[in-house]
Each structure stands twice: as C-alpha cells, then as structure tokens.
Amino acid sequence: MRIYKKGDIVDIKGMGTVQKGMPHKCYHGKTGRVYNVTQHAVGIVVNKQVKGKILAKRINVRIEHIKHSKSRDRKGDIVDIKGMGTVQKGMPHKCYHGKTGRVYNVTQHAVGIIVNKQVKGKILAKRINVRIEHIKHSKSRDSFLKRVKENDQKKKEAKEKGTWVQLKRQPAPPREAHFVRTNGKEPELLEPIPYEFMA
Structure with missing residues (x-):
C-alpha cells in the first residue's frame, strides 16, 4: 500500500x-x-x-x-512484497507474498524484483515483475542504519575525549552474584530419586 x-x-x-x-x-x-x-x-x-x-x-x-508523480522506487531498494486484493493486475504469486527482495528494474507502473525462492534443496534468485501497489519499502535495514549513525556519533565523541569506546554489540552478561532471601523458610534440597533395582 x-x-x-x-x-x-x-x-x-x-x-x-x-x-x-x-x-x-x-x-x-x-x-x-x-x-x-x-x-x-x-x-x-x-x-x-x-x-x-x-x-x-x-x-x-x-x-x-x-x-x-515520480516513482519512489529506485534500483537497489529493498522492498516487501504484499499482494493487494483490490488490484488484480500485476499481482505476485502466492509463494512470493510476504517476502523481501531487491529492486533491479523500474518501469512506469511496475518494478522488477530479485527475490529468493526455495526449490527443493536449493535457493534460487528469481526475477519477478510486480505492480507498485503490491510492494512497500522494507524496514529491515532501519535498525542497522540507526546503529551506524549512533556508532559514528560515539566514535566522534570518543575521539574528542581521547578515549576508547566499545562499538560491538555484546551478549547479555550472566547474572552477578547475589543473595537469595528465604524469608524464614527452610531451604529444600531437590535431587533426583536414586535408582533402585526392582527384581
């Protein structure tokens, strides 16, 4: 849309x-x-x-x-394919609905898109033509581009201060050592039942 x-x-x-x-x-x-x-x-x-x-x-x-008046879609743009039922012309096949591809050609009413399709054990880069009503700009790179801007800003600030800054995303660290309060209740030891051989 x-x-x-x-x-x-x-x-x-x-x-x-x-x-x-x-x-x-x-x-x-x-x-x-x-x-x-x-x-x-x-x-x-x-x-x-x-x-x-x-x-x-x-x-x-x-x-x-x-x-x-001027198409916003350009070569290289990443777009999401979303078939619109009210427009029957230039609809994508159902196997491409919801997929993301890259624009390789722009015409007056449609765009050519390169999109991956799994055929048995292979993934093929298919070229399809879809009318502009059935596509929308993808937001898949928005978070990445936002992070690039933030990293550039951090690098600029670190250079001015003469310090080093960590730009790589770090996994969540393990929980730090802490006390667990029992509120007066006796702790219970949980362990598996020992194996007993039944003749």
Missing part, C-alpha cells in the same frame, strides 16, 4: 478494477496536490477549467486510483 503525505504531488488515474472512490472522468490523467489523508482515500486539490476559468477543486479519491 502506497504511503501519501500532505503536500505530495500525485497523478490521478482511474483503475477499472476498483469501482469504489473512482474519480470523475474529467480528472483522469490530471496531477494534483494531497491536502488530506484518510485510511483508504486521500483528498486532492486539482485544477479544473470551467467556462474559461481555472478553479482549484477538492476531490476525494481512493488510493488505488492515484500514484506518486
């Missing part, structure tokens, strides 16, 4: 497979600016010519009928 924000410039393109929230034919192919975002639709300000005057009209359109 595409993510839109206020101020985004989008192209309006009515999709025949989705009847709900379809724009009027006079807005088909026009470009407008997003002014409101709801769960399934967006409000768009678009110019309309009426009797020689150009008026700024506000319309509500479902997100299936619009797309970003």
